[in-house]
Amino acid sequence: MSTIAVRPLNKHLKTIALEELNEEPDKIQENLEALKDWLKKSLHIKARTNDQFLITFLRGCKYSLDRSKKKIDMYYTLRTHIPELIKDRDPLDRKTSEIIKFGVGLPLPVTESPGSPRLMLIRPGAFDANKFTIQEVMRVNTMVNDILMIEDDNMVVSGQIGIIDLANVTFAHLVQIQPAFVKKLAMMWQESTPIRQKGFHFINIPRGFEQVFNLLKSFMNDKLKSRLFIHSNLDSMYKVIPRGLMPTEYNGDVGSICSLIESWEKKIHSYRQYFLDESNLYGVDEKKRIGQPKNPSSLFGMEGTFRKLQLD
Template identity: 40%
Template sequence: MVGEYVCTLSEELQKRAKEEINEDPERRAEDIQHIRDWLKHQPHIKARTDDWTILRFLRGCKFSLQRTKEKLDMFYTCKSLCPEWYKNRDPQDKKMRAILELGTCLPLPGYDSRGRKVVLTRWGEFDPSHIGLSDLMKVSLAVLDVWMEEDEQASVTAMVMVEDCGGLTFSHLATFTPTFAKKASTIIQEGYPMRPKGLNYINTPAAFDTVFNIFKTFMKEKMKRRTHFHGSDLDSLHKEVPKEVLPVEYGGTNGTIEDIKKYWLQRVDARRDWLIEDEQYGVDESKRPGKAKTSADLFGIEGSFRKLNVD
């Protein structure tokens, strides 16, 4: 068996996995093998086929075999059709390093009261005249990929996001184009198995509504319902995300941003070989059965904006 899975979950989390995401320990190995066999018969997909990678996707799709196949295909298709986010992810690269040191994407230590991982993003930390949004996304996705590879609990309990928009200027906001919004929304919602349960915006500038309305066009309905705006009100944020899991800079008791930045620098460095090796996985559209997919198929926005204008 390839990279055989060994469960590290507590009994309580195993129970939750059964109740919330339909995981049957007696059928788990069979389900993993079913997906592995399916991947072997997809001439266009070159995928990781270890137990853990497949299991993460099964969990993210609540053990629906059909949805797992669709999500895996989408994940590897996005990787290949979006090379600017998935190629050259060496954390020792000078540019990558500079962005990593900003700490724009930080999964926080521990979990919230429901056992979920909280991921903090700090969009106002980069200088748009020196750093492009594609480079920022490349680094953010590298951190998220390392986190998901190393965190079994979150594969069951899901995640919550805190988006700090403090420091965002018009120059920042101008880089968040409809094309970027569509691409990011497609990859995160359709490609990743991480099940976001809450989206919390804090420190939003006046012009933020314009940008959010673009993103909202591409958001699933359930994600719109899980979105909360807190302005600069930390008390409001703490009602959704407890102080115990937030850094001191956000009125919390969970270490400092500096400590958390250092931790993720170390983790990404430790996974350098894994990140570099990961670049080989993706799709070869010339081998896809039926019609090849293009960036326009996945990330095209024309139809969405006809709809937006009517609204």
């Protein structure tokens, strides 16, 4: 067996991995080899097989090989059958480049402690809903999450906390959030992404959001529903999210939103070949799947069965 190529964890994350994720350092290599052997035999899956990528699934599934295999299969299955979120993710594409500059989804650079979850600031109102679609914006957000899965040990081991700032969200934004698309997003996050979501904190709630909020909850499992928090003001959120971890615009200490966007724009561009490869080299071939092949209808149901969300 070759030496494993996995980034060492800091002592805080190492303790969490041991106590919460069932990580046993002397068995990591054995588990990685088991996944690679399974992937060789799973002819319908064309997957990345580097150690750092695969260990994300082991950690996200608390080292259950069976769950890890199912999640990897679903990861590539959904990425194949939801092309509007995964295909055509070239950072040099004009529209994609414009959306990156909005900074709709920004990982915040400082965690509360060396072993704390990663904070993600999500600002849906940052893009013009009359010029861009929620699918186009979420496609860029999947690019950010792909990078975090590779680079961010805090997110992989300790999870992620979302801060959803709904300032400047308009009726045009809300009507784009329709049941068929929400189901796809929920499946991607809950069934295929090996990241533990530790909470969603909503601020600056606009009029008319209640119907959208209820729609989002309808596709969430009970655990995720219990981790949704609506705050009437920033002071309420700061009781659980330290103010200092927020950008300057929120009276925090981690720099301006503009500086965070510039940093992530450079990082996303540095991953250009990765995203091109994701579109062209990886996914599933349903013709080679043993058993019943999957398709959008079997995965998501017929889109026509979802009633369009009508906002007052």
